[in-house]
Amino acid sequence: MRILVLGATGRVGSHVVSLALRDNHHVTAVVRTPHKLNICHDNLHIIKGDVTDKHNIEAAMKNIDIVISALSTDGTTTLTKSIPVILDAMTKENVKRIITVGTAGILQSRLDPGLLRYQSSESRRTTTFSAQEHHQVFELLKQSKMDWTIVCPTYLPDGVYTGHYRIERSFLPKGGTEISVADTAEFTYQQVQNTDYLKARVGIAY
Template identity: 60%
Template sequence: MHILVLGATGRVGSQIVTLALQDGHQVRAMVRTLEKVDTQHDRLTVIQGNVLEPNDLVHAMHGVDAVISALNTDGTTTLSQSMPLLINAMGQEGIKRIITVGTAGILQSRTEPEKLRYQSSESRRKSTRAAEEHEQVYTLLRASTLEWTIVCPTYLPDGEIRGNYRVERDVLPEGGTEITVGDTAEFTYRQLSDRRFINTRVGICY
């Protein structure tokens, strides 16, 4: 399979690239800064580009079977601004499958089901800016014709793949407080072949 990974130099994205290469896939990584890529592999193609430039996205997607986006908010609106461009580029290239990494804040609240977690008393975060960005992405994907999955981890410390995590559709599994970067990357990557969570958010935690 040919996969485009966005956010490939980040904590989760870099591990997704490693997992995909280990499994024999052809991987493209579109990055702003080439020097940040420290992985070299004959099946890895690194493309310099900007997710806010439509032509860069179309170029990076040519011949790709699926897109995995591990872009984070970085204190900007790049995430929400880039998603309409990404959806349009995927349409132009005939690509249907996209898997993104979101946040547990955009899952439904268990205590106030009509609200998202970040809007409810479940959330302990004072700032809602990042969750609002991810909510815009969720809204855009939900309105699209793509086959999307949003992986929604809670607190995300560095750590290896343990494999003993819990997942649940649209909500965070009860009592979950954290999930490692390694397990988040592993589960996100596995959605390339797992059809159970098409067009839904997935809460993930221990």
């Protein structure tokens, strides 16, 4: 399979790249600083570029089967600027499947029905910027014709892969407070072959 990974130099994204290469998939990564992706593999194609740049993304989208976006906000609007560009390129190249890594803040609140967690008393965050960015991505994906899945982890310590965690559609598993980067990446990567969560947000936590 030919996979385009965005956010490949990040904590979750770099794990996803390693997992895909382990299984001999062909991986394309668009990165601003290629040396940060410290992986060497014959099946890895690195494009130096910007995920908000139409030409970079359209070039990367050629002959792609599936997109995995592990882009984060990092206090910028890169996330919301890039998603329309990504979706447009996917449409042009007839790519239907996109898996993104979001945040537990955009899951439904258990305490305040009708609200998302970041909008409710359920959230303990002092700032909502990141959640608002991910919320906009969620809305754009809902409006699209893509087969999307948003993986929504809670607090993300580095940790190790355990393979033992809970998942729940639209909600954060009750009492969940954290999930490792490695387990989040593994679950995200599993969605390449899984169609159980098409057009859905999935909460993940221990």
